[in-house]
Amino acid sequence: MLKKNQKLNQWLWKWHFIAGLISLPFVILLAITGGIYLFKDAYDAPRQEHIKVVEVNGNAKSYQEQWDLAKPLLHKPPFTMVVPTKPNQATQFTSGMFSHKNSVYIDPYEGKVAGKISPKDSDMYKVRKLHGELLLGTFGTKIVELIASWMFVLIITGIYVFWPSKKQGLKGFFTIRFKQGKRTLFRDLHSVLGFWISILLLMTLAGGMPWTDVFGDSFKWVQKVTNTGYPKTWTARGLKSNNSGVAIALDDMVKQAQSMNLKGEVNIGLPVGKKGVYSIYNTTFDLGAQKRFHFDQFTGKQLVNHNWEDVGILMRGRMWFMAFHQGQFGTWNWLLMIGVAILLTFISLAALISYFKRKPSGKWGVPKVPKSFKAGYGILVLIGILGVLFPLFGISVILILIIEFFRKKQRLLIT
Incomplete structure (x- = not known):
């Protein structure tokens, strides 16, 4: 067992206490909103079904015709199409990215618009904004990033402060004292449960940090300098078609995509202008199965292709933790993140209850540190x-x- 320096323990306990007191209200909010957002797909699906699902009636229009229908309905030219996998699935054309993403759905049988969907139209968008920026814009993202940064300190100091002494032994990792008053009970619930989910909390935080402004931009800079991000041509950047003859019909690219048997949702990147290229790629959270192919829009010649192995190590790690943070690796991951959100809320509330039970009247009750202590x-x-x-x-x-x-x-x- 670890032999702790008692003066250091008091000093770390003081900073754990101060950081926790300041950040816990925000931590509770982030845990609750993060837990709610995990239900996004289940919440949105029935509300969007009337747009995404159509009645099979006769022969479907060609994908080229559907693309022509979609073009005037979006502010920017659609640059992706999702390859349908079911006969009753409306064809999705999308422009923009992230919060600026807009999708139009075409009924292939009626040859008309089934509806439009933008992330901003969903109630879950407000939950995401509350979770990521406290509804305060870029200033809010800085607050969330600061709280997340201090959470790393909270977890590290919490592990040291909680670590049982030699006298307590291994049972100290599991002991919750139910008969020594509410203050002790909630303190033990906070510390014991917090310790056992500390690794999961660190992994969850690691998955959220790439979305932040300062850390996120710095991380992207390191990726660029070390060449450990996406390959330059991952998104067809720098690739051009030879402007000659007649462009290949979208239907031919759909057939090509269907023949590849790619895992997950298959997308076709649509060429913008005469120099643009066709792309075929899949989005799946089996990250190792992600592939990208880029083609000349006139000749159909494959210009370049990429596998997940072509992606730099920092980007691969970043995408893994971000997917883990969102519970996107399957049911086990989703349930794990729900559990983390619930337990984080509970241990945060337990800490606050324990604090108010011990807090002296009219004082903050900040732990004292010996004046002789100096940080090593x-x-x-x-x-x-x-x-x-x-x-x-x-x-x-x-x-x-x-x-x-x-x-x-x-x-x-x-x-």
Whole structure:
């Protein structure tokens, strides 16, 4: 068992306490909204069925005709089409990406628009915005990133503070004292359950950080510098068709895509302009099965193709953790994320209840640290690494140190 330095333990407990007190209300909100958002597909499916599902009636229009119908209905030229897998499936044409994504669905039998769908039309979009930016725009994303950064500190310090002494032994990892009052009970529930889901919490946080502004942009920069992101031609960037003759009909590309037996949802990237290319690719959370093929729109010649192995290691890791964060690796992953959301909410509430049970009247009840304690070089290096890795955390630590410096100076002047 770990032999703990008691002064260090008190110092870490103090910062665990302060960071938790500030961030827990936000953590509870993020856990609840994240848990709700996991039900997005189940919530949206029945509300979108009247658009996505059509009645099979006679012969379907060609995909080329459907594409022509979709073009004037989107603000930008549609650049992807989802290859239908069922006869009663409306054909989806999409322009834009992420929150700017717009899809129009064509009834192939009636030759008319079945409906339009944009992420902004769903109630779940508001939940996502609340989860990712607290409905405060870019300022809100900075707050969420700061809270997420401090959560890494909360988890690391929490593990050290909780770690049982030699006297407690292995049973200390499981002991919850039910008969020593509510304060002790909720403290134990917070610490024991928190310890056992700490790895899952770190993995979940790792999956959320790429969406942040400062860390996310820094991570993308590292990918670019180290050439560990997507290959340049993954999205057909830099590829051009030879502008000669008549372009291949979309129907021919659909047949080509269907013959490939790709896993998951199969998409066709549509050429924009005479220099644009056709692309065939699949979206599946079996990441290793993702493939991309790019073709000259006039000759049908394959220009380049990519497998998942062509993607750089940092991007592969990033996409894995992001998919894990969203519970997209199947039922087990979805249930695991639901469990994480519920347990994170519970242990956060347990911490607050335990705090209010111990809090002295009229005081914050911040744990005391011996005046003789000084953080060792190892701790300072760890803080420095975290500060560089999570810039907003680093800035907040500098601000705290500045405030502490002036507070001490003021106290000296008074005395």
